[in-house]
Amino acid sequence: MNIKDIASKCNLSVATISRVINNDPKVADSTRKKVLSVIDKYKFVPNITGRSLRTQKSNKILVLLPTMSNQFYSEIIQGIEETAEEKGYAILVAVTNLQEHQEIKYLHMLRMKHVDGCISLFNTIEADAITSLAKNYPFVQCCEPTMTADVSSVEINNRQAVYDVVKQFIDKGHKTIGMISGNYYKTSELGRETGYQDALRDHGIKFDKNLVVKNFYRYEDGAIGAKKLMAYKPRPTAIVCASDSLALGATSYLKSQGLKVGIDVCVMGFDNTSITTYTSPTISSINQPRYDLGKESFKLLYEKLQDINSVNKKIILPYQIIHRESTGSNN
Amino acid sequence: MNIKDIASKCNLSVATISRVINNDPKVADSTRKKVLSVIDKYKFVPNITGRSLRTQKSNKILVLLPTMSNQFYSEIIQGIEETAEEKGYAILVAVTNLQEHQEIKYLHMLRMKHVDGCISLFNTIEADAITSLAKNYPFVQCCEPTMTADVSSVEINNRQAVYDVVKQFIDKGHKTIGMISGNYYKTSELGRETGYQDALRDHGIKFDKNLVVKNFYRYEDGAIGAKKLMAYKPRPTAIVCASDSLALGATSYLKSQGLKVGIDVCVMGFDNTSITTYTSPTISSINQPRYDLGKESFKLLYEKLQDINSVNKKIILPYQIIHRESTGSNN
DNA sequence: CCCTCCTATTTAAACGTTTACATTTATATT
DNA sequence: AATATAAATGTAAACGTTTAAATAGGAGGG
16 A cells, blocks of 8 residues: 555545645645545555655654663653654664764764764764764764764753752861762763862862772772772761762662761762662762753754754753752651 | 766666675676775765665564663663674664553554564553564564463563572471562563462462562552561561562661561562662572573564564573572672 | 577666646636 | 636656666587
8 A cells, every 4th residue: 555556546646645645735625635534544654765765864863872771861762752753753772882883883874864863872982073973964962962072962060060069068067078980081970070179179178089989880889989988087978979870889888887878978879860769778869850851952953953054052951959868868 | 875876986787786785696706896896985885765665674673662761671672682783683662651552653663664573572452463463563572472462472481480489488498478569460470470379389388369469560669568568467588579679669668677688588579680789688589581582582573574474482581590688698 | 600508787667755847727817 | 708827736757776577798519
């Protein structure tokens, strides 16, 4: 069943059928009604490949993830998906596992026209490559824009978020505050570390690099980080972590040492993933507006899909600091 | 740059170029070499849409997920992806959020020929619909085959897994064993509950439905379930859960009541997601071979892609019971 | 030198759309 | 009624491939 079959059943040309399908106003109401009824009767659905070939559009966009096993991305994808669907785009999710060759392979889909555009949650390729990619293809970075690359992006103000948290700690009387971070050396991570340093500086506390432990983002690394920090003299009374898994690992180490988390030592996570409420104590965290990060990313991409030469925008969305038991809150 | 351009640069017809691209043996070695060098020189990549239109194949398969926010699916998808790629298939991930209309929408991609086949991790539509779908399109169910549907599937023996766990508990002297399960009433869930009942029966313990609490699969439901079970007289000394999140919730409730998990009460989870090692105590769990579940699913799908009339197979893969602190293990 | 039989290559149709352009039909204007 | 204008519909090319069927070019046999 194709458009030709429908045409012959309607005693019309394929062009008219196509016009009805595409809501072209230049077709008589009576004709339109007849065509629609036949389409409905035979449950005809236009072949997307034929359409793609003719229009040179796939109406698909690629969403590039570093990993599937981070709960954080789930809601971002939902935000992208629902917004994209409204505009007639389907999404295709690919996972790089932080492998550059995988990333390159998937980005190739843009050049091969398998997809019309791409929203990337994490890139390992260098800034120049990103800039040139973004110049030639609809491309948006979400949460983790590549520094110095000229590209549209959506993120939160990571620096300010950690700044606020550290300031709150200081205001509450904490004098020795540690940080457990990662070793990706990417925008969000560096922003968070800068926020930490800036807050200390602005409140008259001297920065000591021994109070910042950098490693991977795994649970274990949180525990290792906490152990190192607890060896510092005087013992830190607050720790801000660059992810929830780090905060969780840190918490577990602190508990194992008989320290009361939220009383003896406060711990702040990052991303507000659901795991923060599954633990004892529950973990305070910085919430990113995940759904909206996805939604705004697609909106930016859509501008590029309409006009590849449209100006690159950098969108910053608000975050929230959520206090739970690990920072002494009881709710 | 299309196949025609390459042809004219080679002074050959498009047919020959196409043959080279598709490794057709009926082309002279010298010609092949020349064509390949030109293709390489211009970095030509065949347009997939043109090919799809002509061959009536998309070389894409759909992977249908109930949710993105379950760590469990991540590795299954990886197994599918890597196996699919070897055969030249790309995967397209879609999320139903357990909404039937979403599921129907995505399954429509099969009929619309957007994808050549589908591996589904969870279906809500009825058995007859699955059977008829599987008869007409390459379709495989992974982990959660629809009962009574005639369809290829891959899963573990859920009944046996729980049977083994309960038997181990009994062998260790436990007399009162509770279960916290879900209320999906799907194959895996019912299998797990049957395993629980059968193990009790086979070892002379009378089944009491008050020792099985059914609710959602959320963390909270684990806590609620544990609370109910702890009210039972005599107090259960072991609990087997239908998921890790339930086990986690149960554990947190037990701890809040001053009970030592792994000593006073043993808790067993299901799926062996990474969270089981992030908690204190660490949670014992039943491991499903996730990567292989994905891999074997694609292999089954591939048989269907080759011949839609090939016989439906049911593959059962092995599981492992992983003991951690929550069942008294100390490693 | 002619014929047969391969092998290598070309030709042209087909896949299912969309759309610029051409044509027909209806309506309005004089 | 004749003409101009607008609206509705039709025609045919184009998108980039693959692949039957046709054809050309040799090699080998007689």
